[in-house]
Amino acid sequence: MSTSMGNSLPVPSVQALASTFxxxxxxxxxxxxxxxxxxxxxxxxxxxxLPVIDLRLAQRSQEECDRLGxxxxxxxxFQLVNHGVAEELVDKMKADIAEFxxxxxxxxxxxxxxxxxxxxxxxxxxxxxxxxxxxGDMITIFTRPHSVRKMRFWPTHPPTFRDTLDKxxxxxxxxxxxxxxxxxxxLGLDSEVMTKTFKDHPQGVRINYYPPCPNTKKVIGxxxxxxxxxxxxxxxxxxxxxxx
Numbered sequence: 652m653s654t655s656m657g658n659s660l661p662v663p664s665v666q667a668l669a670s671t672f673x674x675x676x677x678x679x680x681x682x683x684x685x686x687x688x689x690x691x692x693x694x695x696x697x698x699x700x701l702p703v704i705d706l707r708l709a710q711r712s713q714e715e716c717d718r719l720g721x722x723x724x725x726x727x728x729f730q731l732v733n734h735g736v737a738e739e740l741v742d743k744m745k746a747d748i749a750e751f752x753x754x755x756x757x758x759x760x761x762x763x764x765x766x767x768x769x770x771x772x773x774x775x776x777x778x779x780x781x782x783x784x785x786x787g788d789m790i791t792i793f794t795r796p797h798s799v800r801k802m803r804f805w806p807t808h809p810p811t812f813r814d815t816l817d818k819x820x821x822x823x824x825x826x827x828x829x830x831x832x833x834x835x836x837x838l839g840l841d842s843e844v845m846t847k848t849f850k851d852h853p854q855g856v857r858i859n860y861y862p863p864c865p866n867t868k869k870v871i872g873x874x875x876x877x878x879x880x881x882x883x884x885x886x887x888x889x890x891x892x893x894x895x
Contacts, residue, residue: 669862720837
């Protein structure tokens with residue numbers, strides 16, 4: 652099974668760049684995005700409340716199942732609670748992610764992308780030297796099935812990273828199956844139709860890091876996009892706002 656989705660030109664680490672900045676520093680032209688100020692971001696204070704879905708309840712309640720269906724139709728996005736992933740495992744995944752990005756640049760670059768792909772540490776979808784860049788770094792790893800794993804891209808620091816990622820992505824796989832089953836039921840399909848459809852599809856993890864910026868109104872952490880996946884499970888690693 653191939654997980655190749657093209658390649659990306661190497662670009663400097665934004666985290667390393669940001670570490671040299673102070674409040675008076677000028678942002679390099681390549682990171683300045685006029686569209687960042689084009690539209691205000693709506694928040695909960697303006698009456699926009701993200702749907703919250705209780706997965707455990709949705710598995711046995713038609714009412715909650717229907718709420719999930721409406722969230723998919725009207726938002727395409729929702730917050731999931733009672734998903735069954737242990738809080739300790741979620742906290743450990745967040746901690747290991749934070750520790751990885753605290754590593755010196757040369758240690759992170761040991762997991763750098765190769766010229767023929769974008770798995771590993773580095774930016775994605777950078778196709779020209781003139782292209783505007785996102786204000787963020789990332790590491791992309793394919794995790795399932797085991798046959799697609801390339802362990803050279805799996806960080807060994809912190810020492811628990813690999814084990815934590817394996818356990819966390821296994822738990823997320825179970826959550827994904829449950830969500831797909833509820834979605835199928837809401838659509839009036841057999842509960843196994845969706846899970847069978849995505850059974851052999853690869854699972855990938857993209858970990859994003861957005862360094863502090865002296866002028867956040869001029870940059871974009873991650874360009875607007877549509878994920879080329881069946882379902883995205885998002886873990887917000889801290890309380891810094893910005894998702895929209």
